[in-house]
Amino acid sequence: MLWTFAVLIVGVSVVSGKRNIQPECKPEMKIGCPKIFIPLCGSNDKTYANLCELCVKKYDNAENNREDITIQYEGECNNGDQPLEIQNDQPPAGVDDSNKVDCSQYQPRIGCNRMYFPICGSDGVSYNNECLLCLAREETGRQIHISRLGRCDDNTQQQGHDVKN
Helix, strand or coil: HHHHHHHHHHHHHHHHHHCCCCCCHHHHHHHCCCCCCEEEEEECCCEEEEEHHHHHCCCCHHHCEEEEEEEEEEECCCCCCCHHHHHHCCCCEECCCCCCCHHHHCCCCCCCCCCCEEECCCHHHCCHHHHHHHHHHHHHCCCCEEEECCCCCCCCEHHHHHCCC
């Protein structure tokens, strides 16, 4: 009977997926976060783009005597919110107000990183990150810019599945 009860508790925990884990935050995370999309659902039911973004909020809350934030589970929160970085309409690094990408900061011919920060190009193609958009600009000779953050419609092409290292 006791064994069955223990299995039931473990099963419920796995199904719900909520763990409320204390994140391993480091002080240098307050300086700035990478533009990597590895979403985490915080205990405040907000989706954070990555661990660093969650830790920045955690530090801010601690400094202002607000509620502590833990990790509920990996992935986006199920309440339909978008990561805070996207909610705030902050463009990724290298994008100015006109949604033009500064490709001088990348070397796409050498290789692009595997960071996942999807953008929709003005050519209607979804790119996994800015560097891959810059590679497409070099290969086609077209002035492709960012139409919007996030993937284009599901029925468009996607670039970036075979990333060079």
